[in-house]
Amino acid sequence: NNTYREIPVYVHVIYDQDSLDQNISNEQIASQIAVINEDFRALNSDTANVPAEFKNLVTDYRLTFRLEGISRKASTVTAWNTNDEMKSSSSGGVDAITPETHLNIWVVPLVGDILGYAQFPGGDYATDGIVVSPYYFGSSDYDNNNDFYLGAPFDKGRTTTHEIGHYLNLFHIWGDGGCSVDDEVEDTPIAGSSNVGCPSYPSKSCSENTTSTSDMFMNYMDYVDDDCMNMFTEGQKLRSQALFETGGFRENL
Ligand code: ARG
Ligand code: ZN
């Protein structure tokens, strides 16, 4: 099942302010698609920053993303909660379009400056997909006209990479628990909690980790700054690939 796959994507932009910070440009959307097309093929130039001990684990997920359509909707909601209301027209949002075969991404301002959130595979298809704030959707690296209103240090498009990781069944790399809790991926070392900012290497949180000198804080499924995360592992890809097998939740994607 290690085949190349092209995933069609719908982006739903819902804005309260009809200006480029929320009703983001097609260029900003394209910049985000460009980032995930690099990250899920390990074509991102910052794989060069992966420490030697993890280099052989860097994986090409063999996924590409094709922008199929953009919808835009004005709303009076200034900040959405993480309760999926943006995913249904009956609650003021926009319905998912054929989520069995398409990745739906809602770009909406979120309460409390939340970057984004995802639904894991196995949930209701009506709410399947990911949600990302317009302030963290896209990359300043592609901002040629200087009109992307992205918030550093989460301005390189990695929130969407991270949320698609969840959408593809990946847990946070520290397993959302202490050193006794695993992320159910064999080749990611045990970590005690999330890493933030840009830790200096090596940085190790658990003595239970006997396989590496450091947490794999540069994994997309940690919480570090966008320009400090740069890899998925082979084990993470194997976990995601089960979704694409016959009978898998994302078989028709
Ligand atoms: N907090 C969010 C989540 O757990 C997103 C974290 C994204 N991190 C980043 N460096 N962009 O899903
Ligand atoms: Zn997460």
Ligand code: CA
């Ligand atoms: Ca692990």
